[in-house]
Amino acid sequence: MDTVTIGVVGLGLIGGSLCKALGANGHRILGWDTDEHVRKYAALTGVIREELTDERVPECDYLFLAVCPGAAVETLRRLATLIRKETVVCDICGVKRTVCEPCFGIAEEYGFTYIGGHPMAGKQFSGIKYADADLFRGATMILVPKEHEDLFVVSRLSDLLRGAGFRSMTITTADKHDEMIAFTSQLAHVVSNAYIKSPTATEHLSYSAGSYRDLTRVARLNETMWTELFLDNADHLGFELDCLIHSLQEYRDAIAAGDAETLCRLLKEGRERKESIDTE
Structure with missing residues (x-):
């Protein structure tokens, strides 16, 4: 897969691990966290290449929202005007109905693609210091595209995620x-x-x-x-x-x-x- 620019909002265990796994494939990783100390740690340790400022959002080919459900929706709503139409946005929250419904609407309004996601991987510990590039190796990624989504876009996102170590993709609905x-x-x-x-x-x-x-x-x-x-x-x-x-x-x-x-x-x-x- 060609090298792309990937933005990750939320640099905890899951977001930090995703940064490490995708960064290991040579992709340019931009990251953001509300905690300034986490942002500095991520930059100093190479988890991210640069901070994901508002000015850099239009540079992202993919944007992952690795925050709690309510924060994911609010983040997407705030950044929507900055996201290119070619960009694929994917949340990685643990529930889908409360996230997918509003996010599908936001994406449709502003013309970019949004796909819900949930990695079937984790640890009993939280925080960027536990982030692991191998966390997703052999795991399943659940994807929730909108009805009649372009299969090429879903396939492209799946290929990117397989590069992070995911073994398989499960395509389903938010309710299921x-x-x-x-x-x-x-x-x-x-x-x-x-x-x-x-x-x-x-x-x-x-x-x-x-x-x-x-x-x-x-x-x-x-x-x-x-x-x-x-x-x-x-x-x-x-x-x-x-x-x-x-x-x-x-x-x-x-x-x-x-x-x-x-x-x-x-x-x-x-x-x-x-x-x-x-x-x-």
């Missing part, structure tokens, strides 16, 4: 994305964060191993960001929480009643469900 992410990501963060609140957790050190680490890895989250993500997807996440609470109550009732037959059946159903849906 949010429905699935409520189960695969958001519910897991709620469960992990709630699980660690047990009073027994303070004494776990000499008694815990892999199961504890697996279940609590994402409990160390950015509460401000995840609050916005959860509330932006309250309907789908609420459904998943209701399903989980119902299932937990079944286990709780069987254990309280000493009902070995029911408990064994519930455990068997869970094992078989895991075996049937995970093919890798």
